[in-house]
Amino acid sequence: MRIEDARAVVTGGARGMGEHFVRRLVECGAATFFCDIDADGVETVAAATGVPGTVADVSSEADVERVFEEATAALGGPPNVLINNAGIIRDGLLLKRDRETGTLVPFPTARWNQVLAVNLTGPFLCMRAFAQRCVEDGVQPAVAVNMSSISRAGNMGQGNYSAAKAGLVADTVVWAKELGRYGIRVGAIAPGFIRTPMVESMPPKVLEKLTNPVPLGRIGEPEEIWKAIAFIIDNDYFTGRCIEVDGGLRL
Numbered sequence: 262m263r264i265e266d267a268r269a270v271v272t273g274g275a276r277g278m279g280e281h282f283v284r285r286l287v288e289c290g291a292a293t294f295f296c297d298i299d300a301d302g303v304e305t306v307a308a309a310t311g312v313p314g315t316v317a318d319v320s321s322e323a324d325v326e327r328v329f330e331e332a333t334a335a336l337g338g339p340p341n342v343l344i345n346n347a348g349i350i351r352d353g354l355l356l357k358r359d360r361e362t363g364t365l366v367p368f369p370t371a372r373w374n375q376v377l378a379v380n381l382t383g384p385f386l387c388m389r390a391f392a393q394r395c396v397e398d399g400v401q402p403a404v405a406v407n408m409s410s411i412s413r414a415g416n417m418g419q420g421n422y423s424a425a426k427a428g429l430v431a432d433t434v435v436w437a438k439e440l441g442r443y444g445i446r447v448g449a450i451a452p453g454f455i456r457t458p459m460v461e462s463m464p465p466k467v468l469e470k471l472t473n474p475v476p477l478g479r480i481g482e483p484e485e486i487w488k489a490i491a492f493i494i495d496n497d498y499f500t501g502r503c504i505e506v507d508g509g510l511r512l
């Protein structure tokens with residue numbers, strides 16, 4: 262599919278990689294719509310780019326339905342590109358020993374559920390709403406891109422995030438198998454550590470420890486992930502696979 266023919270929805274488009282994808286889609290001539298849970302961010306990015314956006318939580322079924330209704334109106338037709346990008350981290354060990362008391366502190370269930378809700382249920386709800394409209398309205402070709410992570414391999418302190426990102430790649434395969442007959446392709450990208458607020462919020466020592474073993478010796482740039490998105494949109498024989506863009510790092 263040519264990018265300029267896209268009517269694209271980007272989730273989590275108010276900052277970081279999502280914001281970069283919104284800007285690049287528009288530069289490539291795609292009709293673009295975005296959502297984010299951060300109301301101030303939506304306002305700022307919409308004002309700066311002229312791209313319509315809405316405040317929504319991807320883990321809410323009602324919000325996701327509304328996003329696709331608003332997007333269909335704003336884009337002049339049902340979306341034919343979905344970038345499932347919104348994500349959060351709530352890191353911690355399964356069991357942590359308190360340094361002062363020596364007691365074992367178990368990882369809170371609420372933090373487990375939060376990450377699964379946003380990073381796995383969110384993409385599922387968006388994929389379902391997207392595909393339903395494509396099939397009902399005969400929109401094809403169509404393509405969805407799921408943002409997984411290098412952590413899908415299993416990253417210490419990220420049991421919730423690793424599970425969600427591994428699940429998302431498994432479902433990329435499932436949805437590609439189920440939706441190919443409708444002309445809908447589904448791809449995934451597993452980035453390594455990329456320069457965004459999510460990564461820049463990490464303590465410098467942690468960041469240094471993470472980047473030292475990267476064969477290319479640096480963190481990646483959002484543009485380098487955009488190039489993988491552009492490839493997935495453009496290549497009509499790509500589906501059900503995950504592209505790793507991680508500077509060669511293995512966790």
Ligand SMILES: NC(=O)c1ccc[n+]([C@@H]2O[C@H](COP(=O)([O-])OP(=O)(O)OC[C@H]3O[C@@H](n4cnc5c(N)ncnc54)[C@H](O)[C@@H]3O)[C@@H](O)[C@H]2O)c1
Pocket residue numbers: 272273274275276277278279296297298299302317318319320346347348349379383408409410411451452453454455456457458459460
């Ligand atoms: N930055 C990295 O190094 C890296 C590496 C691998 C994977 N990823 C993944 O790439 C995606 C983008 O990461 P980023 O670094 O740009 O993150 P970020 O934190 O900079 O931006 C994420 C955006 O998603 C939004 N968001 C959070 N919860 C939401 C919800 N419930 N509904 C709607 N929007 C919500 C946030 O408000 C924010 O604007 C995420 O899925 C992340 O897990 C990032």
